[in-house]
Amino acid sequence: MSETPGDLLARFQGGDEDAFGELVARMGPRLKGYFLRQGADEATAEDLTQNAFLRVLQSARRYRPEGRLDAFFLRVARNLWIDHRRRGPPSVRAEGAARDGGGAPSPAELAGRSDRAARLRQALADLDGDTRELLELAVLQGLPYRDVAGILGIPVGTVKSRVFYALRRLREQLGALAEERWEDVD
Amino acid sequence: MSREETFWDEGAGAPSEGGAMQGDLRGLAAELREAWPDPSLSADFAGRLRQRAAAPWRWRDAWRREPLLRIAAGLLVACGLAVPVMAMIRLLVVAEPRQPAVTLELPLPRPARSPDDEPVRAVPPALPEPQESSAEGWVPALERDNRFHRLAAAWRKRFAGRPPPAGAAERLAALDDPAVRAGLELRLGLRTAAASLRRDWSAASPGELWAELERQLCRGEPEIPADLVARARKLWDGGDAEARGWLSGWIAVLVDPALARGYPLPEPGGPDLAVFWDAARWELPLLEDAEDGRSPPPPWPGPR
Numbered sequence: 001m002s003e004t005p006g007d008l009l010a011r012f013q014g015g016d017e018d019a020f021g022e023l024v025a026r027m028g029p030r031l032k033g034y035f036l037r038q039g040a041d042e043a044t045a046e047d048l049t050q051n052a053f054l055r056v057l058q059s060a061r062r063y064r065p066e067g068r069l070d071a072f073f074l075r076v077a078r079n080l081w082i083d084h085r086r087r088g089p090p091s092v093r094a095e096g097a098a099r100d101g102g103g104a105p106s107p108a109e110l111a112g113r114s115d116r117a118a119r120l121r122q123a124l125a126d127l128d129g130d131t132r133e134l135l136e137l138a139v140l141q142g143l144p145y146r147d148v149a150g151i152l153g154i155p156v157g158t159v160k161s162r163v164f165y166a167l168r169r170l171r172e173q174l175g176a177l178a179e180e181r182w183e184d185v186d
Numbered sequence: 187m188s189r190e191e192t193f194w195d196e197g198a199g200a201p202s203e204g205g206a207m208q209g210d211l212r213g214l215a216a217e218l219r220e221a222w223p224d225p226s227l228s229a230d231f232a233g234r235l236r237q238r239a240a241a242p243w244r245w246r247d248a249w250r251r252e253p254l255l256r257i258a259a260g261l262l263v264a265c266g267l268a269v270p271v272m273a274m275i276r277l278l279v280v281a282e283p284r285q286p287a288v289t290l291e292l293p294l295p296r297p298a299r300s301p302d303d304e305p306v307r308a309v310p311p312a313l314p315e316p317q318e319s320s321a322e323g324w325v326p327a328l329e330r331d332n333r334f335h336r337l338a339a340a341w342r343k344r345f346a347g348r349p350p351p352a353g354a355a356e357r358l359a360a361l362d363d364p365a366v367r368a369g370l371e372l373r374l375g376l377r378t379a380a381a382s383l384r385r386d387w388s389a390a391s392p393g394e395l396w397a398e399l400e401r402q403l404c405r406g407e408p409e410i411p412a413d414l415v416a417r418a419r420k421l422w423d424g425g426d427a428e429a430r431g432w433l434s435g436w437i438a439v440l441v442d443p444a445l446a447r448g449y450p451l452p453e454p455g456g457p458d459l460a461v462f463w464d465a466a467r468w469e470l471p472l473l474e475d476a477e478d479g480r481s482p483p484p485p486w487p488g489p490r
Contacts, residue, residue, distance in 0.1 A: 020236075021232060024227070024231070024232050024235060028227045028231060028232075029224035029225060029226060029227060030224050032224065032225050032227060033222070033223070033224035033225055036225060037222060045225075046227070046228055046231060049227070049231075050231070050234065050235050050238060053235055053239075054235070054238055054239060055251075057239055058251075116217070116221075117217070117220070117221035117222075118221075120217055120218050120221040120222070121221050121222050124218060124222065135215075135218070138192070138193045139193050139215045139218060139219070140218065140219055140222070142192050142193065142194055143192065144190045144191055144192050145191055145192065145193075146190070146191075163193060164211065167211040167214055167215060168211065170214060170218070171210070171211070171214050174214075
């Protein structure tokens with residue numbers, strides 16, 4: 001049974017340096033993906049990801065082991081993103097990079113990437129910030145509804161219904177362009 | 187619904203609109219996940235993170251991270267500014283000090299005292315003892331004391347501001363230890379001693395000559411006419427011990443203090459003022475004037 005991020009943190013706090021590396025490997029990409037999908041560019045996403053790790057390490061004593069560490073990380077990441085946006089215009093990635101999902105795509109990735117995927121990314125980026133964030137936490141990060149509700153400060157039932165309607169809106173945006181492609185995916 | 191229910195749990199989802207709808211949305215969500223996967227980290231990400239985690243504590247980072255630090259700094263600045271501001275306010279807006287009802291002011295510096303201002307050593311006033319007041323000679327005794335103190339004051343006046351003659355310390359000590367009887371306070375305005383109205387000393391008595399000597403010493407500007415000197419010498423040559431006591435001062439001043447030794451003032455217990463005359467002799471200039479009969483005293487052949 002693989003260790004949870006909380007287990008890794010506990011090992012790291014106990015002096016296990018290897019646990020730190022595993023924690024970075026497990027949570028790093030998720031945090032970077034969060035920042036990229038929220039609108040940050042590559043460099044800012046990595047910088048904010050490091051800030052999130054530092055903050056978690058500094059406030060490790062406030063982390064309750066019974067909670068999910070990934071939810072704790074994402075709560076920290078959300079706060080960092082809000083602070084970053086307040087300090088000035090977000091370091092928004094170039095429009096062309098939005099479809100690439102951040103980072104230089106490899107030739108294989110480019111070859112396998114369909115227009116639909118690009119439209120999906122674009123459709124997600126076109127959503128309003130709250131809806132995008134909701135989809136990010138509940139769908140893309142896979143956090144439990146309870147944790148999403150705690151992070152966003154809304155009831156669990158509201159989370160569930162909003163996720164449903166967000167996906168419907170996403171689908172409607174894709175509807176006209178992807179009707180025939182939808183059948184291909186299936 | 188379990189507490190850990192997620193979107194991806196079987197059967198989880200929004201208000202049901204039928205299984206197909208939920209399946210479509212789940213499919214769309216899966217597509218979305220595949221369309222935008224989590225990116226990889228840069229190669230040096232972990233290394234840089236370790237360096238930052240091990241970085242020393244910096245004020246800038248703490249300032250940004252800790253709101254309590256900013257609050258504490260703000261309070262510190264406010265307190266630091268409050269002190270000079272309050273000081274400035276106090277300087278600029280100062281209430282008039284209330285005049286105290288009673289103040290203790292240091293006296294102005296006392297003017298320099300000249301020898302003329304020095305009073306004679308005051309003798310505390312006291313009532314005579316009954317046996318003293320009824321005894322004969324009480325008044326003369328007072329007069330004797332007064333005379334002595336006048337002489338001491340005059341002597342000190344002479345030497346004020348100047349180093350006294352050799353051995354004067356002993357003489358001063360001797361002057362300070364007279365047989366003084368309690369009497370009236372004596373103060374002399376040494377400058378106010380009136381000029382002698384007497385113009386003919388040829389018939390003066392020894393006591394009158396003594397009084398004149400005292401007056402001369404107190405006045406500070408002695409004028410010794412020739413006939414006074416002649417009269418003093420004449421009376422000394424022909425006088426008895428009592429007369430010579432009254433004249434001892436003149437003889438010591440005019441001739442030789444050694445001659446005056448042994449002739450104290452003719453009073454019981456009167457001090458021997460030879461030490462006084464020995465010094466005073468050199469301070470009294472003689473008046474030389476031959477026009478109105480005040481010729482310089484002839485050489486004195488000395489006592490017989």
